[in-house]
Amino acid sequence: MLACSDWPEPMPLPPAPPVLPELLELQALAEQGAPYLRQRLLCEVEVDGRMLPVHAYTLGRVGPDAPAVGYFGGVHGLERIGAEVVIAYLRSLVMRLRWDDTLHRQLESMGMLFVPLVNPGGCWRGTRANPNGVDLMRNAPQDALEPVPWLVGGQRISAALPWYRGARGAAMERESAALCEVAEAELGGRSFSIALDCHSGFGMNDRLWFPLACSKRPIDHLPELHAFSETMDQALLHHRYTMEPQSRQYLAHGDLWDHLYLRSRASGSTRVFLPLTLEMGSWLWIKKNPRQVFSRHGIFNPLIGHRQQRVLRRHLSLLDFVGRAAGSHARWRPAEAQRAQHQAQALERWYRQAGR
Secondary structure, X not given: OOOHHHOOOOOOOOOOOOOOHHHHHHHHHHXXXXXXXXXXXXXXXXXXXXXXXXXXXXXXXXXXXXXXXXXXXXXXXXXXXXXXXXXXXXXXXXXXXXXXXXHHHHHHHOEXXXXXXXXXXXXXXXXXXXXXXXXXXXXXXXXXXXXXXXXOOOEXXXXXXXXXXXXXXXXXXXXXXXXXXXXXXXXXXXXXXXXXXXXXXXXXXXXXXXXXXXXXXXXXXXXXXXXXXXXXXXXXXXXXXXXXXHHHOXXXXXXXXXXXXXXXXXXXXXXXXXXXXXXXXXXXXXXHOHHHHHOOOOOOOOOOHHHHXXXXXXXXXXXXXXXXXXXXXXXXXXXXXXXXXHHHHHHHHHHHOOOO
């Protein structure tokens, strides 16, 4: 019989691969939300020897006759607060599915799409770009019709520099292609749809941007966007969102929402698709806690716990409003006779004043 001292040393177990907490929470929500919450794998991304999934989650009614809303986050991996806002709202809905008859009635008449973590590889590495060094929000094929700011507007020089669009003529990155595919499948075929993409990092104020980013010209659905803005002002009293075309701040190549909106218009469809981008003003968090400027994550995310909770609470009301507005669009959308008035007011508010 072998003495204890003669026993071979046990082979150490390999450490369990770490997992993004956002992915763990999403998997738990998928299990808790079944059978109402449907999960779909869009693609997988390899990063540092592991495969990370990009999932879409859907609720509610399918079919072109029902309106829909889509929520997207984590397109820039460094801006984790965007993904966290979308996950927090999804969590709220999943918990309400257990008891909220009003929510179930809402879902009988509309669809909801969630892609909370578009860029898990960038989130894993703590980078704006994906693991290939490509900025997904500069990755669509269209070029801006007017001059863009150097680098910031998108560049093809090198992945070592920020805002890299990818090589000219190359296919879109798999994350970008997956976002476009699911948006067109779940939103583009609807009679009416709104997309809300959650970001952070620009200025002191929270902004709601709409296309175009590639040109300063107004888009076809300016009356609908103006009516939406008026409805938001009436429903979300004392909100702090500045709604405007992205072109008022800067122009950019390759914006994914420009790409999707322009594709929807090129098809000649009468459907209404309104893409919005929530740009949370992270400079305010730095003002309140200047030490955050020394942290790459602190430039784009609230690092103090109570401030993060406050950010989540503030924006959940916006996400809820956007969903309700999509589901009830027939009650606030301008009729044909009203579109000219809304068009004139929108031009005065967002375009003519900008040129003065």
